[in-house]
Amino acid sequence: MKANLPESAKRLIERLAELPSIGPRQATRLAFYLVAQGGDAIHGLARDLDELGRVKICERCFFVHQNPGRLCHICESPSRDPGVIMIVEKETDLLSLENTGKYTGRYCILGIIPKTGILEEWQKLRLQNLKRFIEKELGGQAKEVILAFNPTSAGDFNASLLMKELAPLAKTVSRLGRGLPTGGEIEFADDETLGSALERRS
Amino acid sequence: MKANLPESAKRLIERLAELPSIGPRQATRLAFYLVAQGGDAIHGLARDLDELGRVKICERCFFVHQNPGRLCHICESPSRDPGVIMIVEKETDLLSLENTGKYTGRYCILGIIPKTGILEEWQKLRLQNLKRFIEKELGGQAKEVILAFNPTSAGDFNASLLMKELAPLAKTVSRLGRGLPTGGEIEFADDETLGSALERRS
Numbered sequence: 001m002k003a004n005l006p007e008s009a010k011r012l013i014e015r016l017a018e019l020p021s022i023g024p025r026q027a028t029r030l031a032f033y034l035v036a037q038g039g040d041a042i043h044g045l046a047r048d049l050d051e052l053g054r055v056k057i058c059e060r061c062f063f064v065h066q067n068p069g070r071l072c073h074i075c076e077s078p079s080r081d082p083g084v085i086m087i088v089e090k091e092t093d094l095l096s097l098e099n100t101g102k103y104t105g106r107y108c109i110l111g112i113i114p115k116t117g118i119l120e121e122w123q124k125l126r127l128q129n130l131k132r133f134i135e136k137e138l139g140g141q142a143k144e145v146i147l148a149f150n151p152t153s154a155g156d157f158n159a160s161l162l163m164k165e166l167a168p169l170a171k172t173v174s175r176l177g178r179g180l181p182t183g184g185e186i187e188f189a190d191d192e193t194l195g196s197a198l199e200r201r202s
Numbered sequence: 203m204k205a206n207l208p209e210s211a212k213r214l215i216e217r218l219a220e221l222p223s224i225g226p227r228q229a230t231r232l233a234f235y236l237v238a239q240g241g242d243a244i245h246g247l248a249r250d251l252d253e254l255g256r257v258k259i260c261e262r263c264f265f266v267h268q269n270p271g272r273l274c275h276i277c278e279s280p281s282r283d284p285g286v287i288m289i290v291e292k293e294t295d296l297l298s299l300e301n302t303g304k305y306t307g308r309y310c311i312l313g314i315i316p317k318t319g320i321l322e323e324w325q326k327l328r329l330q331n332l333k334r335f336i337e338k339e340l341g342g343q344a345k346e347v348i349l350a351f352n353p354t355s356a357g358d359f360n361a362s363l364l365m366k367e368l369a370p371l372a373k374t375v376s377r378l379g380r381g382l383p384t385g386g387e388i389e390f391a392d393d394e395t396l397g398s399a400l401e402r403r404s
Contacts, residue, residue: 006257006267008254008256015246025294030221032294042251046252048217049236049247053242055211073206091234
């Protein structure tokens, strides 16, 4: 298929096709779209990418930042409670939670939990890092650790494990509420959701 | 949502979200994926993009190329019949047709035909360019012009128009065959397709 393309286009299509949720067909279409936009637009995108390459990862919560120091703006902020830590899977989950404007603690990004439920080695290291932080900086006990994993079987499984594992390190270990989504309709809620909503009625 | 991100990440996400078939959510996920890959991977992608920015557009058929001259490798090839020209909508259509190994003529890329069926000004200029080529280089008449547009109403509409418009400029103006796709099942073919297959039985 790509035999007839210039080398540079082939190489870029291969790179783009390696990105998550972009297949070879979409990668090819993107490359042609970019060529049609012209050299200036392409070089502009390349410059923005190079800039992104200078983004750093917070050494405490693993969120992205461009601060001169080692910590992101959330971990550095004096108005955020260091004793309350929410463990999330993804950066985008953190952004959604920040968007609610209802959380004033800090975070720890664990990475997407594999479907098998078994954490990767680097994910275990992030949990070690969190425990070390609680021991050294919070005197061995956090006020609260909130487990904000996706409500999937892999997420629930790890949440159960961590509830026990972190119990000695926090006054409270909690999980996000389960029930009807706001704006949802009871008629269309699945059994699991409706069951949770019943159990956790308030 | 993006208020909490470094400037460079915000800018890249905005750029990515402008690309066709990539929404803001996928753009955000891609940016985080790239950051997780690390600076080297990101700078590599930026370098490949810069290379792509040097790709040229063939002055005759509008396909991409990196030759020193003005023409792509298909237009330059002495083994391709310059008197047979296939008008396609997209570069990817050209690649699919090349892949069949059954075509030895040349191409003219018209660009995606708008859903309204009305061609853009730059698309009309490409047709002008084709007519000029036939007049100057083929003595006023091509052997064959093949219209290879998508079998949609906009594609069919423009094919009908061009059949008449190009009739004086080619011995034959043809269109790609219509009928059952190979490997398809009659049971699941839509009425239009099955009707075409009946009409054009051979």
